[in-house]
Amino acid sequence: MTTSPEPFGARLRRSMDERGPLCVGIDPHASLLAEWGLNDDVAGLERFSRTVVEAVAERVAVLKPQSAFFERFGSRGIAVLEKSVEEARAAGALIVMDAKRGDIGSTMAAYAESFLRKDAPLFSDALTVSPYLGYGSLGPAVELARESGAGLFVLALTSNPEGGEVQHAMRADGRSVGATMLAHLAAENAGEEPLGSFGAVVGATLGDLSSYDLDINGPLLAPGIGAQGATPADLPGVFGAAVRNVVPNVSRGVLRHGPDVVTLREAAERFAEEIRAAVAAG
Numbered sequence: 001m002t003t004s005p006e007p008f009g010a011r012l013r014r015s016m017d018e019r020g021p022l023c024v025g026i027d028p029h030a031s032l033l034a035e036w037g038l039n040d041d042v043a044g045l046e047r048f049s050r051t052v053v054e055a056v057a058e059r060v061a062v063l064k065p066q067s068a069f070f071e072r073f074g075s076r077g078i079a080v081l082e083k084s085v086e087e088a089r090a091a092g093a094l095i096v097m098d099a100k101r102g103d104i105g106s107t108m109a110a111y112a113e114s115f116l117r118k119d120a121p122l123f124s125d126a127l128t129v130s131p132y133l134g135y136g137s138l139g140p141a142v143e144l145a146r147e148s149g150a151g152l153f154v155l156a157l158t159s160n161p162e163g164g165e166v167q168h169a170m171r172a173d174g175r176s177v178g179a180t181m182l183a184h185l186a187a188e189n190a191g192e193e194p195l196g197s198f199g200a201v202v203g204a205t206l207g208d209l210s211s212y213d214l215d216i217n218g219p220l221l222a223p224g225i226g227a228q229g230a231t232p233a234d235l236p237g238v239f240g241a242a243v244r245n246v247v248p249n250v251s252r253g254v255l256r257h258g259p260d261v262v263t264l265r266e267a268a269e270r271f272a273e274e275i276r277a278a279v280a281a282g
């Protein structure tokens, strides 16, 4: 008899409760490699990524490698990404692979195989995906995620100022495009306990979102804290009652404190503490 794997949402809820909700990004910008005294090459990439994993993977709930910075180095960069994913998962962190995939359904199935099939070299606990070829095009990824006990984070209301022209656009039924994505996710997660596995990306930079129904019974990945100007203290005002399900991401705000492992860890802990306090007050 095969037992089905524990769903991502349940694993994430437990990890957030035990470790706090902070997600640290692994974003090896060329400028950060330089600040850390590393070369902009595969050896520099590997040292950077390993240092972040060593500093925080045993402590934070989630690590989010930004695939673009690894892809920049071709197959050897991808090999570093594979190793980092393996090491971070071994240390108990959940991996959200930030690859923002999105395509017609038949191609989406291949993206899903790449990141959400249990035995794939880049298997990740969850994957960021773009629904802007239509939410239904994500179907194969939803299906494989369910089978593998993995999850998705669907771009709903992104942190960047340009996102509004698409996401705030009004449909004929009077609902915005972003709100429509949130509604799809709420349907996906209906009845799941303690938390569904199909999350939304909602920027922490967006101000008051009370006109949106963020109650999707799933996690809300909230980038934008630190380098993009949002702070942990903003979270209750942006997310309201949904703040309990927010996974706040900080990349450069933490990473600029490297390369010393202890200093990096302390920077992550400061954010984690501020986030804990803000969520408790919210």
Ligand SMILES: O=C(O)c1cc(=O)[nH]c(=O)n1[C@@H]1O[C@H](COP(=O)(O)O)[C@@H](O)[C@H]1O
Residues within 6 Å of the ligand: 025, 027, 066, 098, 128, 157, 158, 159, 160, 201, 202, 203, 223, 224, 225, 226, 227, 228, 249, 250, 251, 252, 253
């Ligand atoms: O999906 C994401 O993670 C994401 C969505 C979004 O709306 N905005 C956003 O900044 N991100 C990612 O989150 C990270 C933010 O990095 P920092 O601005 O350095 O904290 C980057 O890896 C972005 O690609």
